[in-house]
Amino acid sequence: MTALLCAAPSYCSRFGVAILLAALADFLFYGQPAGITVFLFALLIAAAVVAVHPAAFSDGRVWLKPIALLVALLPLAENVSTLSVSIALAALTVFALSLSGRLRHSIARIAGQIVLFGLAAPFRFANDFVRWRRTARRFGRRRIRLAAIAVWVMPLTLGAVFLALFGAANPVIDYWLSLIDLMRLLDLIQLARIAFWLFVLAAVWAFLRPRLVRRIPRAAPAVSAQADKTATTIEDILFGKAAILRALIVFNILFALQTALDATYLWGGAALPDGLSYASYAHRGAYPLIVTALLAAGFVLAALRPGSETSADPLIRRLVYAWVAQNIMLVISSILRLDLYVGIYALTYWRVAAFVWMGLVAAGLALIIARIALRKSNEWLLSANLLTLSLTLYAGCFINFAATIANYNVDHSLEMTGQGIPLDAWYLHSLGPGAFPALDRFLEQQGKTAAAGTVRELAGVRGSDEIWYRTIQQNWRAWSFRDWRLLRYLDSKGPFVIPSAIEPSMPGR
DSSP states (O other), rough: OOHHHHHHHHHHHHHHEEEEEEEHHHHTTSSSSSSSHHHHHHHHHHHHHHTGGGGGSSTTTHHHHHHHHHHEEEHHHOOOOOOHHHHHHHHHHHHHHTTOOOOOHHHHHHHHHHHHHHHHHHHHHHHHHHHHHHHHHHHOOOHHHHHHHHHHHHHHHHHHHHHHHHHHHOHHHHHHHHOOOHHHHHHTTTTHHHHHHHHHHHHHHHSSSOOOOOOOOOOOOOOOOHHHHHHHHHHHHHHHHHHHHHHHHHHHHHHHHHHHIIIIIIIIIOOTTTTOOHHHHHHHHHHHHHHHHHHHHHHHHTOOOOTTGGGHHHHHHHHHHHHHHHHHHHEEEEEOOOOOOOHHHHHHHHHHHHHHHHHHHHHHHHHHHHHHHHHHOOOOOOHHHHHHHHHHHHHTSSOOOOHHHHHHHHHHHHHSSSSSOOOOHHHHHHHOOOGHHHHHHHHHHHHSSSSOHHHHHHHHHHHHHHHHHHHHHHHGGGGGGGHHHHEEEEEEOOOOOOOOOGGOOOOOO
C-alpha cells in the first residue's frame, strides 16, 4: 500500500501535465493551420519532460541537453514538414530518454532505442492505465479513489468560493463569469475533438513516461556437434579466404569494365549505338547501379568481418580498397547519369531525393574504407552512417526544395532559354506557395510574348492562390520563417497582376 501511495502522486502529476498539454494542443492545433505552433508545442513538451524529471538537474552538464534539443527543433521554426517533424520527434525521444537515465551512448544503439520507443509510444498510455487499475484493485480501489478525490475537494471548493467573492467585488470578473455559457461548452464536445484529445494524451504521455519495448531474447537452436562441424566446413568452402579472394578479382574486373564504358560514353562523349539516346542511357543505369553499390557494400561487410582471417590478409584488403573505390566511381557515374536525365526532363522531388540518396551511398562506401583502414567495428560503421544521415536530413529541413525545383525548371525551360523541353507549369503550381517567385518570372516572360489560353488560366489560378495563401497567413499559428520570407517577397512585389500581354481580350478593344 505504501508503494502505491508513493507512486500515485507521480502518476497523478504526470496525468495532470498531460491534460494541460492536451488543452494547449486543442488551442494551438484543432481546426487551425500548422506553423510556428508546432515549434512552440515541442518546447512545451520538452518543458513538461524537464518538470517531471527534477532529479536530472543533479548532473552539472544538464544544460547541454536543452541546447542540443533546441538546435534539433529549429527546423520546425523554419518550416513545418514531414522531415522537420520527424527530426523533432526523434530529438524529443532522445531528450526524454536522456533525462530518465535510459539513453545509451552509442549512436547505433540510440537509433535502435528511438525505433523501440516509437513502437511502444502508441500503447504506453493505455498500458499504464491498465497497470494502475490493477494496482488500485490489489491494494484497495475504493480507498485510492477516495484519496484521489479528497485531495481536490478543498482546492476546488475554496477556489469556487474565492472566485464568487472576486466576482462580487470586481465587475470585470463578474462580466467574465457572465460570459460562460454551459450549453455552448457542451456543444464543443465532439467525437472528433475527443479523438484528438486522446491522441494527444497518448502522444505526450509517452514522453512523460519514456519506456521501451522489451525485447525477448531468442534461445539459440540446439544443433549437434556433427551438424555444426558440417555447416562450418561448407562456410569455409563457399565464403572462405580463397573464395573471397577470387570473388574480389572477378568483381574488380567487372566493375572496371562498367567504369570504362561510363568513361567512354558519359564523360568521353563517344557516339552511342543506333537507337540509344543519352537520356535513356542515363535513366536506365542510374538506379540499378545504386543497388549494385549497396550489394557490394553488404558483401564487403560480410567478407571482412573484424578479426576474421580475410580482414587480416594484405592482398584481400588491397582488392577491397580497389573495389570500394570503383563502387564510389559507380555512384558518381550514377549521379552524372541522373544529372543528364534531369537536364533533359527537368527536376522533380523524386529526382532530388535520388541525388541525396546517391550522395549518402557514396559517403557510406567511403566510411566502409575508413572502417577497414582504422580496424573499427560494424557498430562504429553503423553509427557513422546514422550520423551522416542525421546531419543530411537536418540540413535538408532548411532547404526550400519547392523553390529549388521551380527555379531550376523555369531557368532551363524551352520558353526561357529557347532549348530543352516546354515547362510543365501545372507541376510548378502543384509545388505550392514556394514556387510563386519562379512562377511569376515565367508569367512575366510569357507576358512579353503571345501566350496561350493555358497560360492565361494559370495566371488566374496564381492570383487566386496568393489570396488563399495570404488569408491562411493572417492566422499567427501558421507563421514560419520560410513563410515570413515569402510574404516579404509578395509585399515587395505588390498584389499579383496578370501581365497585359496575357490578359483576355475584352470587347471593344
